[in-house]
Structure formats: structure tokens, C-alpha cells
Amino acid sequence: MASSAPAIAPSDAGTPGNMADVRRNNLALVLGRVVQSPAGFHLTRAQLAAATGLTKASVSSIVLDLLDAGILREVGLSRHGERGRPGVGLELNPSRGVMGMEINVDYIAAGVTRLSGELVVKDVLERDNRDSASDAVMSALAGLASGVRQAASALGLDVLGGGLAVPGLVEAGSSTVTVAPNLGWVDTKLDVARLLPGVPLGVSLFNEANAAALAELAHSPGRRDFMFISGEVGVGGGLVLNSELFTGPEGNAGEVGHIVVDPEGAPCSCGGTGCLETVAGQDAIFSAAGITVKGRTRTESMADLLGDLAAGSPAAVSAVQRAGRALGVAVASASRVVNVRAVVLGGHFAILDRWLHGPLLESLAKYAPGALSPEHVITSTVGDAGALLGAAGSVVRALVEAPHRLQA
Structure with missing residues (x-):
């Protein structure tokens, strides 16, 4: 690490x-x-x-x-x-651990890692959090975290602190979500202490894509500069430059999901129009492919999409290829600004890579020829646990920088 x-x-x-x-x-x-x-x-x-x-x-x-x-x-x-x-x-000490937690639009998750970064126990609960009151979501996550903490304790791990990743902008050094459009939260103060009562290191708040980018950095130490792009209901991004997460002066850099790819396109949850998220977000792809979302879990909807893609469904193939082309446009634009030479795809972009990869590379070749080599557009090495691992890893990094916090 x-x-x-x-x-x-x-x-x-x-x-x-x-x-x-x-x-x-x-x-x-x-x-x-x-x-x-x-x-x-x-x-x-x-x-x-x-x-x-x-x-x-x-x-x-x-x-x-x-x-x-x-x-x-x-x-x-x-x-x-x-x-x-x-x-x-x-x-x-392998008997000490930290917990990573995640709130996303359609699920919550919690997992405990050792201080070395090894994920020991993890649990995911699919739950529709769209426009849900933050207290209700936090109550559900507190219950999930309690069960995971008990499971870790049964394995001999004492949880020292935790990190919570959310799909939105967060106020640095606080527990306030500035805006999470797909959750319907604006300037929302979260009672993070209730998630892990009594831990000496407390619980810190992170942006989901930034946390996942840090997990990629920790598990791919040879990769010093890259853009991580997370495909969920929303589309998030994290920038790693010279082995450091770059968040900009207000902590909001890397919002690749809100790069405009279609100026005449659909309204976006951010208030803009034609953002990448409106074409390549999970719900946008499902809708274009004719996949039912309402009343079903994301796992069920994704299984239907993958089945349709394997069967060669024109609607499904067209929806994913369109998402890939739009993603390529966004990557081309971003790469011109920040000069990154590698892109790591997570979330459903990794799941759909077989059908999305070609159109993405075609867009890159058209709009940013030579900016990125095809072999440097890759899928995540940590999979769907990225946000959890990154949030937990950030707690360990904070401990490394201030180990006196655990001294008696």
C-alpha cells in the first residue's frame, strides 16, 4: 500500500x-x-x-x-x-482492520480490510436509494455495517475506523454531501458516527469514484497517471497524477460524467444537458436497450442486458455501442485537458467492455488521435469492491500519517 x-x-x-x-x-x-x-x-x-x-x-x-x-x-x-x-x-498487526462503506443509487455495501489492504469480509444489499431521506439510508447502512463488523470480530479483527464513499461531491474534511444528484441530496449532513460507534479513528466521507481510483492506485503501484471512470447509475471519475489523487481546489475535479457529449441531448440530473451520464449511465443504457428497471434489482436488469447482448439484440447492442462512443468522446476531451495516458474503467463499463470497447476506441481515434494507446484503456483490477477498498485504504493512509491517534 x-x-x-x-x-x-x-x-x-x-x-x-x-x-x-x-x-x-x-x-x-x-x-x-x-x-x-x-x-x-x-x-x-x-x-x-x-x-x-x-x-x-x-x-x-x-x-x-x-x-x-x-x-x-x-x-x-x-x-x-x-x-x-x-x-x-x-x-x-493482522488483527486490526478498517471498514469501507458505500452508498450508491441502487445498493449499499460494507467491507472490512486488514491494515495491509486485504479484504476479509464484505456484504452488499441492493436497495433503491433514489430520492430517499438520508436518515433512512444511513439507518440501513448502519445495520449492514453492524453485521459486517460482527463477522470481522468473529474472525479476530478489531475495526479501528471507517470510510464512507458516496456518489456525489463531498465537503472536504467534513461529513457533508454537497450534492449527490442521483440521490436527491443537497448540502446533506450525514451522521457518520452512527455507522461505527466507538471506533478510535471515526468515520470519514469520500467521493465514490475518487475512493475507487485510490484503490486502483494501491493495487497497481506501477501505474502513476490515469483517469478512473466508474459506471453506475451515474458516471463518476477520479484523476491520479504522479501517484496522487488530484481533486482540484474545491475537491470536485474528475467529474467526467458531466462532460457534455451531446449538446442537444437529454436533461441531466446535474441540471445540465447532454452529459455523458445521460447516454452511458446505467439507467440510460437500460432504457435505450428496452430493459425494465422499475421494481427490479440492478442485478436482474444487468442479467437481462447481458443476455440480450449475447443474443445479438439490436436494441441492446446499439445502446451499449452508443454509450461506448459517448464515453470515447468524454475521454478524448478529458485527456486533452489533463494529459493522462491511461484510462481505467470500472462498474458497468468493465462488465460491458466486450461490447463497449471497440466503439470507445473508435471515438478516441476520431476525436483525440494518438492521445491514448488502445492498450492503455483497461478495466479495473479491483472490480466492484473498488470504492470500499479505496475508502478503507484512505483510513489506513490517515493512520500512517498520524499513528499517534491510536496511542493510549
């Missing part, structure tokens, strides 16, 4: 007045090194001292704090890169 822990060297100790800050920074530095170590490679205290530039005594004291807080655990002797007597290896 990538870490953004600050690299504070001993020379930055400064004056006695800020020693507490130095201590916190060095905690983050040491923990960040452990998080960055390859799977199966257990750094020792001596190796951490060499890697961080801190003294062995400082590292030993910091490691003791992290062990006491339950963030790290010792895993026996390690001979990796050491001469003489082997040291005691360290790893993230």
Missing part, C-alpha cells in the same frame, strides 16, 4: 518546544516504512533505523509505541539483509 508519510530526518528535530511534533512525525516515518515494505519482507528495528536515518534507540522507542498501540506486531526473527544475529521482524 502506498504511503504518504512525511520523511522527517533527525536533523529536523528543531527546538525543545516542538519535540512532540517531531515525535509524531517520526512515528509516521517509521510506520510508513513498514507499510511500504514488500509483502513477506519484515523489517527489523535496525533496518528501520538505516532506512529512516533515525537512531536505533529512537526507532526502538517508536516501535514500542506502535506495538503498544496495536498497529504493529513482531513476527519472529528476520535475516533479510542483515549480518550476524537476526533481528525481530515487524509487520502490520
Whole structure:
């Protein structure tokens, strides 16, 4: 898992007045090194001292704090890169976890990961959340999260905190959804604390597509610059530039679903006209394909669409190809602005890739020739768990940057 822990060297100790800050920074530095170590490679205290530039005594004291807080655990002797007597290896405590949660238009979900990012337990409940009061949706999610937390506890995992992903714009550093058009929420304050009562790290709020983009980054560390596009009832996007999520000055960058692809097209939930979402959103595709949505689950409707596509239904094939062409127009426009060289498709775009991929590439070749190589338009590596994994991973990143929050 990538870490953004600050690299504070001993020379930055400064004056006695800020020693507490130095201590916190060095905690983050040491923990960040452990998080960055390859799977199966257990750094020792001596190796951490060499890697961080801190003294062995400082590292030993910091490691003791992290062990006491339950963030790290010792895993026996390690001979990796050491001469003489082997040291005691360290790893993230596998009995500590975080929960990722998601509210989408037609489902809610919750899952617990270990601090290493491994998804241990997950549950999804299909539920029509269109124009539902936020309290009702949060009550349903709280019940789902409670069951998942109990299941994780039965496996020996203690949940330290959580992240909630929603399909809309969120106010940075708060629990307010600025606008989620497909949910009908505007300036909606969510009582996120009710989802995981008593956890020391609390619950943070994230945009769904941004969270999924971070999950892709964590599980594809060699991919430094890409645009993630999530296909659900709405269409979301997340931008990763130089291995960092780019959200813009107000946190709203990457809204590829509201790029205009048909100026004379249908009204969009955002208030605009002809947005990508009106052509390539899940409901838009179902409607164009003649698939019934009302009174049915998304799984049932998607199964019907896939069946029709496999049978060569003209309406279904035309609907998906039109969505692919529109998606290509949006990607072409976005790529010209942000100069990304890779696109990762999630949600129903990944499910429908077999029929959508060709028209998408045709649009790219027509409207942005040479901007993106076909081999760099790929489907998600994390699948439908992306938003959960990204929200949970963001909690771990926050812990890495401030591990003192778990100290007694």
C-alpha cells in the first residue's frame, strides 16, 4: 500500500518546544516504512533505523509505541539483509482492520480490510436509494455495517475506523454531501458516527469514484497517471497524477460524467444537458436497450442486458455501442485537458467492455488521435469492491500519517 508519510530526518528535530511534533512525525516515518515494505519482507528495528536515518534507540522507542498501540506486531526473527544475529521482524498487526462503506443509487455495501489492504469480509444489499431521506439510508447502512463488523470480530479483527464513499461531491474534511444528484441530496449532513460507534479513528466521507481510483492506485503501484471512470447509475471519475489523487481546489475535479457529449441531448440530473451520464449511465443504457428497471434489482436488469447482448439484440447492442462512443468522446476531451495516458474503467463499463470497447476506441481515434494507446484503456483490477477498498485504504493512509491517534 502506498504511503504518504512525511520523511522527517533527525536533523529536523528543531527546538525543545516542538519535540512532540517531531515525535509524531517520526512515528509516521517509521510506520510508513513498514507499510511500504514488500509483502513477506519484515523489517527489523535496525533496518528501520538505516532506512529512516533515525537512531536505533529512537526507532526502538517508536516501535514500542506502535506495538503498544496495536498497529504493529513482531513476527519472529528476520535475516533479510542483515549480518550476524537476526533481528525481530515487524509487520502490520493482522488483527486490526478498517471498514469501507458505500452508498450508491441502487445498493449499499460494507467491507472490512486488514491494515495491509486485504479484504476479509464484505456484504452488499441492493436497495433503491433514489430520492430517499438520508436518515433512512444511513439507518440501513448502519445495520449492514453492524453485521459486517460482527463477522470481522468473529474472525479476530478489531475495526479501528471507517470510510464512507458516496456518489456525489463531498465537503472536504467534513461529513457533508454537497450534492449527490442521483440521490436527491443537497448540502446533506450525514451522521457518520452512527455507522461505527466507538471506533478510535471515526468515520470519514469520500467521493465514490475518487475512493475507487485510490484503490486502483494501491493495487497497481506501477501505474502513476490515469483517469478512473466508474459506471453506475451515474458516471463518476477520479484523476491520479504522479501517484496522487488530484481533486482540484474545491475537491470536485474528475467529474467526467458531466462532460457534455451531446449538446442537444437529454436533461441531466446535474441540471445540465447532454452529459455523458445521460447516454452511458446505467439507467440510460437500460432504457435505450428496452430493459425494465422499475421494481427490479440492478442485478436482474444487468442479467437481462447481458443476455440480450449475447443474443445479438439490436436494441441492446446499439445502446451499449452508443454509450461506448459517448464515453470515447468524454475521454478524448478529458485527456486533452489533463494529459493522462491511461484510462481505467470500472462498474458497468468493465462488465460491458466486450461490447463497449471497440466503439470507445473508435471515438478516441476520431476525436483525440494518438492521445491514448488502445492498450492503455483497461478495466479495473479491483472490480466492484473498488470504492470500499479505496475508502478503507484512505483510513489506513490517515493512520500512517498520524499513528499517534491510536496511542493510549
